[in-house]
Amino acid sequence: MDYAKYKPYPVFRLENRTWPENQITQAPVWCSVDLRDGNQALVNPMTLEQKLDFFKLLVDIGFKEIEIGFPAASDTEFNFARALIERGLIPDDVKIQVLTQAREHIITKTFEALDGVKSAIVHLYNSTSTLQRDVVFGKSRDEIKKIAVDGAVVLNKLAKKYGEDQFRFEYSPESFTGTETDYAAEVCNAVIDVWNPTPERKVIINLPSTVEMTTPNVYADQIEYMSNNLKCRDSIVLSVHTHNDRGTGIASSELALLAGAQRVEGTLFGNGERTGNADIITIAMNLFTQGVDPGLDFSSIDTIRNIYQDYTELPVHPRHPYAGALVFTAFSGSHQDAIKKGMAKMKKRHGSWEVPYLPIDPADLGRDYDQIVRVNSQSGKGGVAFVLEQEYSIQMPREMQKDFGPIVTAYSDYKSRALPPQKIYELFEKTYINIKKPIELVWYDETTNGDFSVTATVKVNGEEREIAGSGNGIVSAFCEALYGVADARFDIMNYNQHSLEHGSKSRAITYLQISDEKGTNYFGAGISSSTTKSSLLAVASAFNRMLVITEDRVALGI
Numbered sequence: 001m002d003y004a005k006y007k008p009y010p011v012f013r014l015e016n017r018t019w020p021e022n023q024i025t026q027a028p029v030w031c032s033v034d035l036r037d038g039n040q041a042l043v044n045p046m047t048l049e050q051k052l053d054f055f056k057l058l059v060d061i062g063f064k065e066i067e068i069g070f071p072a073a074s075d076t077e078f079n080f081a082r083a084l085i086e087r088g089l090i091p092d093d094v095k096i097q098v099l100t101q102a103r104e105h106i107i108t109k110t111f112e113a114l115d116g117v118k119s120a121i122v123h124l125y126n127s128t129s130t131l132q133r134d135v136v137f138g139k140s141r142d143e144i145k146k147i148a149v150d151g152a153v154v155l156n157k158l159a160k161k162y163g164e165d166q167f168r169f170e171y172s173p174e175s176f177t178g179t180e181t182d183y184a185a186e187v188c189n190a191v192i193d194v195w196n197p198t199p200e201r202k203v204i205i206n207l208p209s210t211v212e213m214t215t216p217n218v219y220a221d222q223i224e225y226m227s228n229n230l231k232c233r234d235s236i237v238l239s240v241h242t243h244n245d246r247g248t249g250i251a252s253s254e255l256a257l258l259a260g261a262q263r264v265e266g267t268l269f270g271n272g273e274r275t276g277n278a279d280i281i282t283i284a285m286n287l288f289t290q291g292v293d294p295g296l297d298f299s300s301i302d303t304i305r306n307i308y309q310d311y312t313e314l315p316v317h318p319r320h321p322y323a324g325a326l327v328f329t330a331f332s333g334s335h336q337d338a339i340k341k342g343m344a345k346m347k348k349r350h351g352s353w354e355v356p357y358l359p360i361d362p363a364d365l366g367r368d369y370d371q372i373v374r375v376n377s378q379s380g381k382g383g384v385a386f387v388l389e390q391e392y393s394i395q396m397p398r399e400m401q402k403d404f405g406p407i408v409t410a411y412s413d414y415k416s417r418a419l420p421p422q423k424i425y426e427l428f429e430k431t432y433i434n435i436k437k438p439i440e441l442v443w444y445d446e447t448t449n450g451d452f453s454v455t456a457t458v459k460v461n462g463e464e465r466e467i468a469g470s471g472n473g474i475v476s477a478f479c480e481a482l483y484g485v486a487d488a489r490f491d492i493m494n495y496n497q498h499s500l501e502h503g504s505k506s507r508a509i510t511y512l513q514i515s516d517e518k519g520t521n522y523f524g525a526g527i528s529s530s531t532t533k534s535s536l537l538a539v540a541s542a543f544n545r546m547l548v549i550t551e552d553r554v555a556l557g558i
Contacts, residue, residue, distance in 0.1 A: 014221035019259035029263040031065040038271040067097040071113030081113040097121035102151025129178030152194035170204035197235035212245035220255035227260030239263035249278040301365040333380020340386040376418040381405030435541035510538035
């Protein structure tokens with residue numbers, strides 16, 4: 001890797017910059033370029049009908065400006081523009097945008113494609129960078145500027161021919177980031193002089209990071225310089241169009257907004273040439289998490305993701321912010337515990353969303369909470385408890401969580417995979433619920449005459465026996481009865497019970513923690529439509545676990 005053949009980006013110093021102190025308090029104007037920049041980057045570009053469907057998706061999301069293509073480039077692009085216009089598919093509050101080079105015959109073809117449109121943006125561009133001037137065009141600064149000015153003149157002429165009230169103009173000095181910033185301002189101002197905008201009829205000056213060449217702060221400096229040095233600033237909408245060559249296209253767009261940009265061009269999921277464009281979903285949802293209305297609706301993000309993947313034939317990374325399949329999923333035990341506690345607090349109070357590790361409520365994106373926590377060998381008790389509560393209404397006491405967590409972790413480690421909720425419940429059921437060996441509760445009867453008495457039929461290793469006991473409650477009476485079955489005594493340390501469902505036919509679950517004469521703890525659970533039977537089943541389950549585990553320990557000599 002010969003790093004010496006590369007040279008650093010020229011330093012651009014902006015004196016008295018103000019953007020670092022600014023804050024984004026409102027959404028920019030959004031312009032989707034999925035159907036132009038995004039589509040031209042696909043291995044298999046969309047068909048006409050697919051583009052029509054995708055256009056509808058963009059409208060449904062809320063885009064008011066949509067770049068639909070380069071009509072002079074091919075029949076497909078031209079026919080797409082005509083189909084949108086002739087079929088009346090463009091809502092009155094939506095402007096389509098078309099791209100054209102600053103060449104008269106291409107501009108002419110572009111206006112032909114727009115004949116009869118109600119409202120459109122004609123996006124004129126030519127490359128201004130030092131590298132393009134030298135390597136591609138072999139032209140001077142004045143010659144490159146003349147290309148832009150001549151193109152702007154043609155736009156004026158053709159807009160008058162086709163009905164100038166229908167058209168707005170946009171100009172991009174392509175490869176802006178590779179252009180001397182003062183020269184970029186000179187070219188843009190020359191175009192502005194031709195178009196003569198007013199506050200009522202603004203033009204768009206778009207400053208693309210066609211190739212991302214430096215850190216986002218430098219781009220922000222360039223944007224603030226341009227904002228301060230463009231003519232007719234109150235008649236200009238300052239726009240940015242960032243690419244992701246250095247992996248910071250989103251940051252560049254956000255910092256540009258701090259620096260004076262008012263409009264963002266980008267794509268869904270960052271699709272675009274080379275490393276892609278700025279991802280509008282991420283930028284918009286970043287604003288949403290700061291309490292700013294993005295003006296775009298991503299409340300059905302899974303549907304949007306599925307359509308995008310079908311039509312572009314591109315995958316969405318599972319760790320994509322907001323839309324990735326795993327973006328709201330925690331595997332780490334400490335993360336899971338914090339999320340569980342945060343979600344529990346959110347249920348008890350109203351107000352701002354504040355859940356550790358979840359900067360946004362998944363429900364705002366149309367996603368459920370099922371996948372917030374997934375359990376594998378890296379997980380802890382909090383994650384296990386969260387899954388059981390979310391999926392099965394199991395609310396394990398804290399001490400029981402400590403007992404069950406390692407069991408799940410060991411099983412996941414043994415299987416070398418994450419465990420689905422059903423498997424976690426199966427392990428819980430097998431470990432604690434209604435355990436019937438060596439002792440199974442068959443029948444019981446209770447009487448109250450000052451003290452509580454219970455008589456019961458149990459099976460001990462398959463053989464029925466009658467037992468009886470008394471105490472200050474039905475549970476203590478049943479415990480006393482069990483003492484006659486095995487030479488083992490225990491104390492109840494914790495008792496919890498709740499309903500698993502709502503309504504008169506709901507089942508109750510009881511959790512029990514007992515301690516033997518050595519102070520070792522054992523846990524059991526019982527489920528029944530009868531709260532009393534649920535309690536007795538929990539006692540039997542905990543007692544069975546004590547007997548079996550004690551026997552195993554004796555056999556192992558521990």
